[in-house]
Amino acid sequence: xxxxxxxxxRERYRTQVRAEITRRAWEQIATAGASALSLNAIAxxxxxxxxxxxRYFASRDDLxxxxxxxxxxSLAETLRAAAATGADLAGLARALRDWALxxxxxxxxxxGTPVPGYHAPADITAISSEIMTTLxxxxxxxxxxxxxxxxxxxxxxxxxxxxxxxxxxxxxxxxLSVWTRLHGVLSLExxxxxxxxxxxxxxxxxxxxxxxxAPRA
Amino acid sequence: xxxxxxxxxRERYRTQVRAEITRRAWEQIATAGASALSLNAIAxxxxxxxxxxxRYFASRDDLxxxxxxxxxxSLAETLRAAAATGADLAGLARALRDWALxxxxxxxxxxGTPVPGYHAPADITAISSEIMTTLxxxxxxxxxxxxxxxxxxxxxxxxxxxxxxxxxxxxxxxxLSVWTRLHGVLSLExxxxxxxxxxxxxxxxxxxxxxxxAPRA
DNA sequence: TGTACATCAGTGAACGCGCGTTCACTGATGTAC
DNA sequence: TGTACATCAGTGAACGCGCGTTCACTGATGTAC
Numbered sequence: 001x002x003x004x005x006x007x008x009x010r011e012r013y014r015t016q017v018r019a020e021i022t023r024r025a026w027e028q029i030a031t032a033g034a035s036a037l038s039l040n041a042i043a044x045x046x047x048x049x050x051x052x053x054x055r056y057f058a059s060r061d062d063l064x065x066x067x068x069x070x071x072x073x074s075l076a077e078t079l080r081a082a083a084a085t086g087a088d089l090a091g092l093a094r095a096l097r098d099w100a101l102x103x104x105x106x107x108x109x110x111x112g113t114p115v116p117g118y119h120a121p122a123d124i125t126a127i128s129s130e131i132m133t134t135l136x137x138x139x140x141x142x143x144x145x146x147x148x149x150x151x152x153x154x155x156x157x158x159x160x161x162x163x164x165x166x167x168x169x170x171x172x173x174x175x176l177s178v179w180t181r182l183h184g185v186l187s188l189e190x191x192x193x194x195x196x197x198x199x200x201x202x203x204x205x206x207x208x209x210x211x212x213x214a215p216r217a
Numbered sequence: 218x219x220x221x222x223x224x225x226x227r228e229r230y231r232t233q234v235r236a237e238i239t240r241r242a243w244e245q246i247a248t249a250g251a252s253a254l255s256l257n258a259i260a261x262x263x264x265x266x267x268x269x270x271x272r273y274f275a276s277r278d279d280l281x282x283x284x285x286x287x288x289x290x291s292l293a294e295t296l297r298a299a300a301a302t303g304a305d306l307a308g309l310a311r312a313l314r315d316w317a318l319x320x321x322x323x324x325x326x327x328x329g330t331p332v333p334g335y336h337a338p339a340d341i342t343a344i345s346s347e348i349m350t351t352l353x354x355x356x357x358x359x360x361x362x363x364x365x366x367x368x369x370x371x372x373x374x375x376x377x378x379x380x381x382x383x384x385x386x387x388x389x390x391x392x393l394s395v396w397t398r399l400h401g402v403l404s405l406e407x408x409x410x411x412x413x414x415x416x417x418x419x420x421x422x423x424x425x426x427x428x429x430x431a432p433r434a
Numbered sequence: 435t436g437t438a439c440a441t442c443a444g445t446g447a448a449c450g451c452g453c454g455t456t457c458a459c460t461g462a463t464g465t466a467c
Numbered sequence: 468t469g470t471a472c473a474t475c476a477g478t479g480a481a482c483g484c485g486c487g488t489t490c491a492c493t494g495a496t497g498t499a500c
Contacts, residue, residue, distance in 0.1 A: 010442080010497075017443090033333050035252035040486065051488075052444050060487065105333070112330035114408050116250050116322070125413070151424040154417075161414035176421060177428075184401025191331050196342070197378035200371075204393060207368040211394075227464075227475080234476090257453065268455075269477050277454065 018056050020046060025067055029105045035115075037064065068120060071106045072127040075099055079134045089138040093182055093209050097202075104190040111183060129163055132175070139175045140167040146215060149173055174212075181208050235273050237263060242284055246322045252332075254281065285337060288327045289344040292316055296351045306355040310399055310426050314419075321407040328400060346380055349392070356392040357384040363432060366390055391429075398425050 024042045039060050040050040057063040075096075082095040100107035120128075152169040159165075159172060167175070185208050188194060189201040241259045256277050257267040274280040292313075299312040317324035337345075369386040376382075376389060384392070402425050405411060406418040 008497085013443090031333060033252075033330070035250075038486070039488090048443095049445055050486090051446085051490090054488075055443060105330075108330040111405070111408065111410070113250070113322075113325040116248060149424070151420060154420060158415050161416065173424075177425075180401040180405055180421065180425065181398050182401075183405060184397040184399070187404060188328070188397055188400060191328065193328070198375050199378065203368060203371060204397065207366070207390075208394075208397065225464085230476090255453070256455090265476095266478055267453090268457090268479085271455075272476060 014056070021053060021056055021063070022067060022070060025063060026103070026106065029067070029109065030103060033105060034064070034067075034109055039063065065121060065124075068109060069124055069127070071110045072124055072131070074106070075110070076127050076130045076134070079131060083134050083138065087138075089135070089142060089178065090209060090213060092135060092138050093178070093205075093212075096182060097186060097205055100186050100190060107186070107190060111187065129161070132161075132179075133163065133165060135178060136162060136165050136167050136171065136175045139178065140165075140171040142171075142174070142213075143215075144168075144170060146170070151176075178212055181212060184208075231273070238270060238273055238280070239284060239287060242280060243320070243323065246284070246326065247320060250322060251281070251284075251326055256280065282338060282341075285326060286341055286344070288323045289341055289348070291323070292327070293344050293347045293351070296348060300351050300355065304355075306352070306359060306395065307426055307430060309352060309355050310395070310422075310429075313399060314403060314422055317403050317407060324403070324407060328404065346378070349378075349396075350380065350382060352395060353379060353382050353384050353388065353392045356395065357382075357388040359388075359391070359430075360432075361385075361387060363387070368393075395429055398429060401425075 021042060024045050025037060028037055028041065037060070039053050039057075043050045043053050053063075057066065078095055078099045079092055082092055087095065148170065152173045155172040155176075156169040159169075162172060182205070185201070185205050189205070194201050194204070238259060241262050242254060245254055245258065254277070256270050256274075260267045260270050270280075274283065295312055295316045296309055299309055304312065365387065369390045372389040372393075373386040376386075379389060399422070402418070402422050406422070411418050411421070
């Protein structure tokens with residue numbers, strides 16, 4: 001018996017309904033943000049009574065956790081797929097931006113303002129490090145990132161988060177730059193901070209990426 | 218008559234109570250995030266009945282707008298004060314980080330996940346551009362930022378957001394880099410994404426800043 | 435193939451809660467003569 | 468200085484709302500003999 005159920009009609013039905021619930025939840029989040037998510041509102045949209053949803057999710061928090069999990073999984077899969085088709089770091093960066101723009105609130109659910117006190121379950125942090133690994137691979141595959149840096153030296157001693165990845169310290173450094181810098185442009189774009197500035201965010205993102213890939217002095 | 222009231226005892230009392238309301242509101246936001254902010258809860262904390270607050274704020278949205286305004290003003294003032302004491306770009310960056318760490322939710326209220334559909338009043342965007350101006354000044358005061366870049370050329374044609382600031386295109390480019398990159402490290406730090414990675418966020422921030430100030434190839 | 439039983443999706447009523455906001459009011463503070 | 472009036476902070480009751488969640492239930496679907 002596969003643990004990945006969905007064999008019997010009942011199991012198929014269950015996963016179908018669960019999928020519809022999360023689909024409507026995403027719509028709601030896209031419209032009004034994650035804090036406005038309401039089980040009752042979703043039930044009403046589906047023509048069901050509120051309590052019915054408790055057959056599928058133990059609580060509202062449980063649903064949100066599942067959404068966070070879906071978001072991480074979706075991003076991990078998107079990057080993995082891009083890497084599988086031979087995308088380099090630049091390609092992964094573009095895939096990241098496309099993924100973020102496809103559903104800004106989904107990106108922000110993962111990388112945006114956290115709910116104070118919320119702690120993600122362990123399996124989610126595992127997916128998160130899968131994402132990092134994919135990007136780290138792409139960083140390591142690039143030409144050497146220039147001279148050793150002070151931060152590189154520090155990272156040589158603090159590389160547990162890389163989960164045994166054999167990337168040299170310079171690649172670790174590059175990964176952190178890529179992550180923080182792409183997130184910087186992207187999150188300001190998604191938050192609308194470039195609106196009204198008559199700037200094309202795509203150009204800012206591209207310029208950031210070019211600079212990240214350019215050789216250094 | 219100064220429009221900056223607070224002359225009569227009643228006016229002084231009014232501004233005092235308003236200040237206490239916003240102070241408690243900040244405490245609440247720091248504890249549970251902006252979406253959990255509740256007028257009734259603040260009133261209860263102050264030993265007042267809920268409706269009493271309507272003497273001071275027309276609505277919950279009104280209070281939140283005032284908090285956003287306070288946050289922008291506080292940051293503008295912090296940077297302005299640092300610049301006034303001769304701080305260069307690096308000094309302003311450090312002042313920014315200190316300000317953000319002093320109250321993470323305050324930073325995130327300004328630069329974090331936006332509430333879909335919320336539009337800030339005009340006076341707030343004015344303060345926002347004051348912040349940009351201060352940073353832009355510091356960018357322009359630096360040694361020339363290296364060779365002209367494609368983005369610099371683009372910015373030469375899209376500089377309305379700089380509100381007539383005489384900075385050369387390279388300085389505009391540098392400002393955007395500073396803004397997006399510092400925000401990148403800082404927001405990931407505040408969101409707790411470096412937690413569990415055994416990394417010192419201060420070092421990441423410092424490395425980002427060093428790289429921003431280093432001369433380019 | 436048919437019958438007895440178990441599983442389980444979904445309902446409707448109900449609980450308790452806290453929310454934002456309005457309204458008519460009391461009582462204290464300030465103002466004008 | 469004292470009195471009449473206006474201003475205004477704060478109260479308490481009330482409205483309507485939607486929330487998450489529980490519970491006992493009905494009825495359909497699946498399982499075992």
